[in-house]
Amino acid sequence: MKSLVIRGGRPLRGTVSVPGDKSISHRAALLGAIADGETRITGFLRGEDCLSTLRCLGELGVAIEDDGEEIVVHGRGSEGLDAPKVPLDVGNAGTLMRLLAGLVAAYPIQATLDGDSSIRRRPMDRIAIPLRTMGAEVSGQGERCLPPISVQGGDLQPITYRSPVASAQVKSCVLLAGLRSEGVTRVIEPGPSRDHTERMLAGFGARIEQRGLTCELTGPAELVGRSVRVPGDISSAAFHVVAGTVVEGSSITVEGVGVNPTRTGLLDILEEMGALVTRGPVSQADAEPVADLRCATSALRGIGIGGDLIPRAIDEIPIAALAACRAEAATVIRDAAELRVKESDRIATTACLLAAFGARVEAHEDGMTIHPGPLRPAEVESEGDHRIAMTGVIAGLAAEGESRVRDTACIDTSFPGFVEGLRTLGADVEEVTE
Numbered sequence: 001m002k003s004l005v006i007r008g009g010r011p012l013r014g015t016v017s018v019p020g021d022k023s024i025s026h027r028a029a030l031l032g033a034i035a036d037g038e039t040r041i042t043g044f045l046r047g048e049d050c051l052s053t054l055r056c057l058g059e060l061g062v063a064i065e066d067d068g069e070e071i072v073v074h075g076r077g078s079e080g081l082d083a084p085k086v087p088l089d090v091g092n093a094g095t096l097m098r099l100l101a102g103l104v105a106a107y108p109i110q111a112t113l114d115g116d117s118s119i120r121r122r123p124m125d126r127i128a129i130p131l132r133t134m135g136a137e138v139s140g141q142g143e144r145c146l147p148p149i150s151v152q153g154g155d156l157q158p159i160t161y162r163s164p165v166a167s168a169q170v171k172s173c174v175l176l177a178g179l180r181s182e183g184v185t186r187v188i189e190p191g192p193s194r195d196h197t198e199r200m201l202a203g204f205g206a207r208i209e210q211r212g213l214t215c216e217l218t219g220p221a222e223l224v225g226r227s228v229r230v231p232g233d234i235s236s237a238a239f240h241v242v243a244g245t246v247v248e249g250s251s252i253t254v255e256g257v258g259v260n261p262t263r264t265g266l267l268d269i270l271e272e273m274g275a276l277v278t279r280g281p282v283s284q285a286d287a288e289p290v291a292d293l294r295c296a297t298s299a300l301r302g303i304g305i306g307g308d309l310i311p312r313a314i315d316e317i318p319i320a321a322l323a324a325c326r327a328e329a330a331t332v333i334r335d336a337a338e339l340r341v342k343e344s345d346r347i348a349t350t351a352c353l354l355a356a357f358g359a360r361v362e363a364h365e366d367g368m369t370i371h372p373g374p375l376r377p378a379e380v381e382s383e384g385d386h387r388i389a390m391t392g393v394i395a396g397l398a399a400e401g402e403s404r405v406r407d408t409a410c411i412d413t414s415f416p417g418f419v420e421g422l423r424t425l426g427a428d429v430e431e432v433t434e
């Protein structure tokens, strides 16, 4: 098993960049696969989750080339997708399972979708319900439709779907399923989830409109292959930004980060806490805004985090909770019950991780209260969750002395080069095999 040994207390200084955005990489490959002609993707995240996307598309008959620089997806266009001969293995990628189920449902094929032990605990009823309403046959294990799931697609009806959760995975699944249907597929959300699918569908030529929390796709869509430049992943940059904020004496710039407003909740949280975080001038990478982020060690206030901020920071709550340990008063996180069904139960795993580093954390059904205090070195487990592993490493850098995070291979699902980037900034992090 791979572990990381961290000798904390050293200031972090310098400039780094982060790999491509995971959400956008998945979508670029999936839309490219069904478009007419070639889609050329630069900045594609070569993390395990997105490599699973390329492998699954291969099983569906999509030809993909990778010269190490650019990924070229040869879209199937009017040929459609082939029925896969083997179950599609999404590995650890919940986004892939949910988006792929929608994509498969749009075609007259049957596919079985499966993944690792964490995926097999993640509820798929949230996509099975709308897909069945559209006319697909979807089955899974037990009441919550756990993977492996079977999807038989075909001639789907467009629907208006009021999603009970603010989830871009659910919204995207329904939109992808509606791509070949005649008429308007509409999704209405209870809160603002990330809108990369909508932006990218428009770029590929689909007729799609966003109005507040409603999104409307008019099908059938004829997608045309194109070039996609994937910006740096703000969910990865989040670890550097919080490290720069909480590790004494630090000052960090993260270059080329996607700053789509549906993803910048962590920056808003840190700003409200009083952190010295600034964004450089914003440029465009296709449909997505991009900027450099700068941060420096800051005195932080305790705040309340909830409501619409939660979906805009959903993957950053564990690392935001670490920042809260360094505030001068308690921080209360609410409305975040979705964290219970991520790669791990992130309310439980975050509370347990931070408690090991000496913080006092009360877990609630839909969030947690973090009482600040000094961080001491600790030995912790990742629970197989990449974001918990990386939060543990940053906590180790903030605590003076030697810490250890066990079972860290999972970091590669979203952030290959995480340790190397930290070393560039002056961190003392060593990889060991136990």
Ligand code: S3P
Pocket (backbone or CB within 6 Å): 022, 023, 024, 095, 166, 167, 168, 169, 170, 172, 193, 194, 314, 315, 338
């Ligand atoms: C994602 C959506 C979010 C997020 C996940 C990526 C996406 O999940 O947590 O890491 O790319 O659509 P939910 O849609 O379940 O909120």
